[in-house]
Amino acid sequence: MRIDKYLWCVRYYKTRTLATIACKKGHIRVNQEVVKPSREVYAQDVIELRKDQINYKLTVNDIPESRVGAKLVDIYRTDTTPKEQFEAQELLKYSKDYYRKKGVGRPTKKDRRDIDDFTDDASLENSIFKDLDAEE
Numbered sequence: 619m620r621i622d623k624y625l626w627c628v629r630y631y632k633t634r635t636l637a638t639i640a641c642k643k644g645h646i647r648v649n650q651e652v653v654k655p656s657r658e659v660y661a662q663d664v665i666e667l668r669k670d671q672i673n674y675k676l677t678v679n680d681i682p683e684s685r686v687g688a689k690l691v692d693i694y695r696t697d698t699t700p701k702e703q704f705e706a707q708e709l710l711k712y713s714k715d716y717y718r719k720k721g722v723g724r725p726t727k728k729d730r731r732d733i734d735d736f737t738d739d740a741s742l743e744n745s746i747f748k749d750l751d752a753e754e
Contacts, residue, residue: 619681621648621665622655627682628691630667630674640667671710672703 619627622637625646631637640646641655647666648657659665663678677696686694725733 619659620655621646621653621657621659624659624678624681625665625667627685628695629685629688630669640669645669670707672699672707674699674703 622634622641625631625637626634638655641653644652645668646653648663659678661678661680665676667674675698677698679696680694682694
C-alpha cells in the first residue's frame with residue numbers, strides 16, 4: 619500500500635491529499651529515509667512523521683484493506699512515540715499568547731486595564747526622571 623494511503627487509512631491524516639502534501643514536504647520517513655507519496659509500505663516498516671510539531675514514530679503491523687475505525691487502528695500499527703514529544707507539546711501550548719492573537723478585534727476590559735496600568739507606570743517613571751533632572 620502507498621505510504622500516503624496507509625497514513626490516511628490509520629487516521630493520521632484527515633484526507634489523502636494532506637498525507638501526500640506531508641510526504642512532498644519531507645515530513646515522513648520510512649526506515650529513516652525521506653519518501654515520496656508513492657512509496658510502498660510493508661509490515662515491520664518503521665514510519666516517522668512530523669505533524670503538529672510532534673515527531674510520531676510507529677511500526678506497521680499489518681496493511682488495512684481500506685480506512686479503518688478509530689478503535690481498530692491499533693491492529694494495524696504500533697505507536698512508539700516517546701512521551702517527551704507529547705510533554706513538549708503541552709509546554710508549547712502554555713508558551714503561546716494567552717487567549718487571542720495580537721491585533722484581532724477590540725481590546726477586552728482586561729486588556730484595557732493592562733494597557734492603562736502600563737501607561738500609568740511609564741508616565742510615573744517619566745515624572746521621576748524629570749524630577750531627578752530638575753534637582754541636578
